[in-house]
Amino acid sequence: MRSVLQPQVKGLGDLEPVALRTGQTADLNEIVDALAAAAYARVELVEKRGEFAVRGGILDVFPPTEEHPLRVEFWGDDVEEIRYFKVADQRSLEVAEHGLWAPPCRELLLTEDVRARARAPGRGAPRAR
Known part of the structure; x- marks a missing residue:
């Protein structure tokens, strides 16, 4: 019952997990940006x-779903x-046969929309900033 009543963050299901496999080509900077956007520290x-x-x-990377962290070379x-x-x-x-699969870590992700909504109340009250 609690899981049905638990509020869900809009758009959380739209986030793509960071996924890598051996032999794949990927830009490390883009992977780092994707992990940061998925609330990894x-x-x-x-x-x-x-x-x-x-x-x-x-x-x-230490995904929340894994027992041990993964090292991607x-x-x-x-x-x-x-x-x-x-x-x-x-x-x-051992080698991670399935590769890296890193889903988002937090429910509240600081997207541009979330940041804009957080700034909105401060516009009307300068001291609230």
């Missing part, structure tokens, strides 16, 4: 779900390898 070292880090051509714009790794010592584990 950029950090230096991935330790918790919903975080990602970039070091050179390596992208670490790029060679230029080509995805060379995707492996799980341990948070404790950052050592690689």
